[in-house]
Amino acid sequence: MAIRIFIDEQEVKAEPGESVLMVARRAGFDIPALCYHEAVESIGACRLCLVEVRSGARPGISTSCNMKAEDGLRISTDSPEIRRDRATNLELLLLRAPGSPVLRELAARWGVRPRLQPPPDAGIANCILCELCVRVCAALGHNALAAVGRGEKKRVGPAFGKPAEGCVGCGACLSVCPTRCIVMKDTPAARTIWGQSFEFHRCQVCGQPVITEKHRAFAIAKRGLPEDYYDVCEPCKQSQASQRFASVVW
Ligand code: FES
Structure with missing residues (x-):
C-alpha cells in the first residue's frame, strides 16, 4: 500500500519501509546527509539530515535518514530551529575534521563560523566517525x-x-x-x-x-x-x- 507524506506542505508518495530522507531526496528536497547510504542501515551519526516532524505523537526535530515514512506524516525541511541545530552539529563535526572540504563547503554555504578551537590532535585524519x-x-x-x-x-x-x-x-x-x-x-x-x-x-x-x-x-x-x-x-x-x-x- 502506497503511503502519503507531506514535506513542506507538498504531498509525496512513499513505499513502506522507506526512510523520510530517501523519499524527500527523490522528490527533490535538498537535505544534507553525510553518513547515509541507501545500501546500508542508517545510524544517524552526522545529525545533519534534520527535519521537523509536525504531526503524530512525537513532534519535534529528528534525523530523517533513520525515520520511516508513515502515512500522513507531516515534516518541514527548513525552519529557524532546523538551521540552528544543523549549524551546531556542523560545528561539532568541524571540531573533528576541520580540514574536510565537504564540511568547509557546508560551513561556507550556511554561514557557520566555528566558535570553538579543535583540540590539538583532532582532525588529523578528518574522520567524522560516521562509520x-x-x-x-x-x-x-x-x-x-x-x-x-x-x-x-x-x-x-x-x-x-x-x-x-x-x-x-x-x-x-x-x-x-x-x-x-x-x-x-x-x-x-x-x-x-x-x-x-x-x-x-x-x-x-x-x-x-x-x-x-x-x-x-x-x-x-x-x-x-x-x-x-x-x-x-x-x-x-x-x-x-x-x-x-x-x-x-x-
Ligand atoms: S545522514 Fe542522517 S544523521 Fe547523517
Missing part, C-alpha cells in the same frame, strides 16, 4: 573495519590496530567516505590501503589493473564466478564485443 566505511565493509562481507576506542580516542580502522585479515583492497570504504579521509594509493604494481599492500590482477589484453588478487579470489568464491571472469577489463570486453558485432554485421 559508513565500517557498515559498507560489513555489508560486502569483509568485516575488515571497526570503530575502536572510546570518547576522544575513538577511531575507525582495522580492529586492534593490526592489518585487517578481511580487507581485500576493494576501496569501497574510500568510495563512500564523505570526508575522503581514507588514504589509498595505487601504483602500477599494487594498491596500498589500511597499511596493507595488494597485488593487482591484470587484464590479459591491455595489461591494466582490473581488481586486486585478493578481491578477485573473494568475489569468485563468494559469487561462484568462473575463474577467468576478471581476466579481461571492461573496456577490452566492450571492444571485443564491438569487434564481434562488426564481424557479424559485415
Whole structure:
C-alpha cells in the first residue's frame, strides 16, 4: 500500500519501509546527509539530515535518514530551529575534521563560523566517525573495519590496530567516505590501503589493473564466478564485443 507524506506542505508518495530522507531526496528536497547510504542501515551519526516532524505523537526535530515514512506524516525541511541545530552539529563535526572540504563547503554555504578551537590532535585524519566505511565493509562481507576506542580516542580502522585479515583492497570504504579521509594509493604494481599492500590482477589484453588478487579470489568464491571472469577489463570486453558485432554485421 502506497503511503502519503507531506514535506513542506507538498504531498509525496512513499513505499513502506522507506526512510523520510530517501523519499524527500527523490522528490527533490535538498537535505544534507553525510553518513547515509541507501545500501546500508542508517545510524544517524552526522545529525545533519534534520527535519521537523509536525504531526503524530512525537513532534519535534529528528534525523530523517533513520525515520520511516508513515502515512500522513507531516515534516518541514527548513525552519529557524532546523538551521540552528544543523549549524551546531556542523560545528561539532568541524571540531573533528576541520580540514574536510565537504564540511568547509557546508560551513561556507550556511554561514557557520566555528566558535570553538579543535583540540590539538583532532582532525588529523578528518574522520567524522560516521562509520559508513565500517557498515559498507560489513555489508560486502569483509568485516575488515571497526570503530575502536572510546570518547576522544575513538577511531575507525582495522580492529586492534593490526592489518585487517578481511580487507581485500576493494576501496569501497574510500568510495563512500564523505570526508575522503581514507588514504589509498595505487601504483602500477599494487594498491596500498589500511597499511596493507595488494597485488593487482591484470587484464590479459591491455595489461591494466582490473581488481586486486585478493578481491578477485573473494568475489569468485563468494559469487561462484568462473575463474577467468576478471581476466579481461571492461573496456577490452566492450571492444571485443564491438569487434564481434562488426564481424557479424559485415
Ligand atoms: S545522514 Fe542522517 S544523521 Fe547523517
